[in-house]
Amino acid sequence: MLSVHVREKHFADRGGKRHVALRDLRLSAADGEFVCLVGPSGCGKSTLLNIIGGLDASADASVGLDAGAPAASVGFMFQEPRLMPWLTVMENVCLVCAERPEAAALAGQLLEAMELGEVVDAFPGTLSGGMQRRVALARAFVIEPRLLLMDEPFVSLDAPTAGRLRSMLITLWQRRRATVLFVTHDLREALALADRVCFLSSSPGRIVLEHRIELPRPRDPQSAEIGTMYEELLSRHPGLLAGLGGDAQDAA
């Protein structure tokens, strides 16, 4: 069970004055739940992930992941692959896990499952963007995370490549049952992936609407069901994606 409460996070200086990015934001996720965070750009989605991932110590926030869970069991996938260019694919994946033979074996399995078996000894610079994301995905799963934080990880990929990565992610998640927080600005992507979608307001960001999805997986973002759900949400809450969400809050 993940529970997050951000009382306030501000940036000291944006155009000379204090900018409050997040205020009084509460979020929780059950074990193994797949939660998508959707909001307009600049609403503090990435900031929120950084706080949860322990990359931002300056926020007034409390983050609770199971008492028993070791700190090392949080995986993080960024907007860019962020692989170490001087390490091979295999070394990049093994970089983040403990030096145990089981970990190396798991790294090999994950890379194999992601159709990267051929390139384990290649350097990231020689791989395509899609392949680099797959390596980053393997790196996130190799630590067998309790919690997986994903910050628009499939942005700027062409549609088929992104679709393939999404289905790989869902397969891995179904097998390993990590709790996932997935940030995106693409509502169709969120509806195709999540158990629950949380909508953030524009800054200071709060959660203004939650929407649960019961459709069976795998789901195609372009399918009729997702399309219907998309239209319905937007007609019921106009301005939702712009983060205005005044009426959405009432509905919630």
Add this chain to the structure above:
Amino acid sequence: MSRPANASTATAGVLGSRGKGGASWRPGRDVLLRLASLVVFLLLWQLVAVVAQDPTVPMPAVVFERIGAEVASMALPHHLGVTLFRVAISFAAAMLIGAAIGIAMGRWPALDRFLDGWLVLGLNIPALVTIILCYIWFGLNDWAAILAVALNKIPTVVVTVREGARAIDPRLMEVARAYRLPPARKFLQVYLPQLYPYLFAAARAGLSLIWKIVLVVELLGRSEGIGFQLNVFFQFFDIAGILAYTLVFAAVVLLVEALVMRPMERRLNRWRQ
């Protein structure tokens, strides 16, 4: 400060066989060109000696004969060994201390501002002044000599490494933090590789500076080493001796560059295609 990329291309080309221009490059031709350059050099030297007809311009054959004699008497190996030892110790000390200070200054702006004045001072003190002061304060001994050389080199290492430390990619450091990497692994596999180009630029420039300063240090206050020998030959106007020692010393420098520095750099840079 020169960028490391420039520094490495500027010093390449002595013994290296880094292919440029793609299709026309063949290793056999490269070696041939280098040999031709050596032969032309020797011929020019011979020509100058023949034309000058002066005992202060000995012929190549005389100098090479002298090298043979100095090696046979073990004088040259002994002095060369002493000098190389001093070079190795002061180089290692300067790189370690300079890199540590450079990393710290790149990391903490307050420290950077605090030490910046000292750094400018260090960069601008003439090598001779450091050497004289070290000998006066610490006596005419090996440690004073090594300290003097290291002190001359440290500021330039600091400047180069500091620049690298400022250019560290925060996004990669975030990966290390997000995955809670242990400090040693974070430093060795995420941080330090980003500094390699800068460390190599510092090492290259450092070695070429240290070779030269060590000789001055030896000339001024030691009774062994290449610099000491050169001073003796100078007293006797023994030009063949000076050239013999100089040639061997230069050859050793080239060998270190070709057999140690360049293979190491190639290995660490193999991910850059």
